[in-house]
Amino acid sequence: MTSSENSNVILEADKIHAWFGSHEAVKGVSLSAVMGTVTALIGPSGCGKSTFIRTLNRLHEEIPHTRVEGQVILEGKNIYERGVDPVGVRRKIGMVFQKPNPFPSMSIFENVAAGLRLAGISKRSLLAEVVEQSLKQAALFEEVKDKLKAPGTSLSGGQQQRLCIARALAVKPPVLLMDEPTSALDPISTAKIEELVMELKKDVTVVMVTHNMQQAARISDKTAFFLMGELIEWGDTSQVFTTPKVEKTEQYITGRFG
């Protein structure tokens, strides 16, 4: 990492270990994300990348019999410090999941406004402003502006996923985590989300798990390769995909295993 990158680190995971019961799924991973970049986490199924990303906003601990060790520093503060409210953490580190999950009983508008309402904002004009802005940011506004009262679930899969992105953006998180956000989508919707991610990084730092190596290559600035719970290689995406430093990475990205 260059010195200018170092000074712009917004999120830093330091020696993260994560367990499911006695199984250690993540084994001492340290990784940081530079402001305004997209970091892709790649690796074969079961390598720990999804578990790792869920430690970055304290979601892992929501599963019974799990444990996390290590630190995650967001804007200089450890989110695992005693007394830190995990809900507050998740407001700052948003998340988008593999399967679009709009709140089924809510309209498009209310889906996006939900996070703001939880934060205590109720002024209609402010809500409307932020909802519109978030939908625009998620490149969905033009498609839904005439049916904001329709249920979120009435949209197509790709639109639902962009709705979820708008919902995450509404509370203006500095970091957005994405766990295979396009794996349930068709190629056109996938391309739209990819373009969107490249636009979004101006405003929000993205860390994304993807099974699709080409996707990582196309849209990320940094790529981290995970294998059996360990971080094997982490560097500039162009370097990782043209001249990987570790033999295992080379074997994985050239399809020799995984």
Next chain:
Amino acid sequence: MRHLDAELSQLKEKLLAMGGAVEKSVEHATQALLLRDLSRFKEVYALEAEINRSHVEVDNACVNLLARQSPMAADLRLIIAVIKINADLERMGDQAVNISHNGEYYLAWPELKPLVDIPIMAERVRVMVRAALDAFVKLDEKQAQLVLECDDEVDQLKQKIFLDLLGVMKQSPENVERGLNLILVARNLERIGDHATNIAEDVIFALNGVDIRHRGIARP
């Protein structure tokens, strides 16, 4: 607009800037010789450094695009064409340097004979280089064809210059070195024309996927 389009257009701009430097370099080299203006050779050497830098940059950009974007069809053909054109441009830059070396040597002596065909050849080659770059910018098949048509004429001019100078050299051993330098310049110009032809062929490939090299030998 696709993200790839922005990257491709940056790549084209980079290659075009390099093409502009090559065009200038060839122009300086030939004009230095024809106007007996030694200062212009320095420009050629300065431009060569710039061209070499661009050569590496364009290649790196292509490797990255291939690795990261998995380009297909027209996008893939364009990147392949850029890789090849990049190599041709770099070699053209080298030929301008060769003209400068040969020219500097030639100009250190009194004139061997008034230059008649070399200026004509230089002008033809200049037109070819310009048309090849235009064809690339506009992805214009007509311009590319124009380049291909000029190539035979340039080859013939080189042959004529070669024979004329052979005659002059036979008159006196004192003429041999200068004659040889001019023959080499004609040869350098002819090579530049060949590279321009390659570029035109690559443009046609990028445009419609047809490989017309070596007069369109049937391919599997």
